[in-house]
Amino acid sequence: MEKQTLTSFSEQQRIDAMKKYKIIEPYLNKQKTIKEIAIKNKVPTRTLYRWVQKYEHDGLVGLIRKIRTDFEQIRVSEEVRQKIEELVLRHKKISTKTLSRKIVSYCKENKLPIIMLMILEKMQQMKY
Numbered sequence: 001m002e003k004q005t006l007t008s009f010s011e012q013q014r015i016d017a018m019k020k021y022k023i024i025e026p027y028l029n030k031q032k033t034i035k036e037i038a039i040k041n042k043v044p045t046r047t048l049y050r051w052v053q054k055y056e057h058d059g060l061v062g063l064i065r066k067i068r069t070d071f072e073q074i075r076v077s078e079e080v081r082q083k084i085e086e087l088v089l090r091h092k093k094i095s096t097k098t099l100s101r102k103i104v105s106y107c108k109e110n111k112l113p114i115i116m117l118m119i120l121e122k123m124q125q126m127k128y
Contacts, residue, residue: 003058003061004061005061006060006061006064009061009064013064013065014060014064016063016064016065017060017061017063017064017065018060018063020051020055020063021055021060021063023037023041023043023048023051024037024048024051024052024055027048027052028052028055034048034049034052051063077112079110079112080103080106080107080112083103083106084099084103087099087102087103
């Protein structure tokens, strides 16, 4: 896989990466400890160590927040999708909260994974 250059990212992504760099720069220059930086910037030490590791491996590009490739791709089993449709069609004025409760209950009874975001997204798509 080809390494990306800074120019392949948006201006905002580059600005955000630079902010991270400015935070860890005193550690990289051996001026402050990670703990001191964590306290001053209110960033967990684990996060700072991760940023340092990414910077040392990939430079500023390593500090750019990657966009998930599966962002907004919600996987719903056909069984759950059909149950949502059934409830929406049977109860035209069912509230989102009630529908969500019924779907969660159905998933538990049938030992299916419960993903609240998935349920809400599918309900909105079907209602409108």
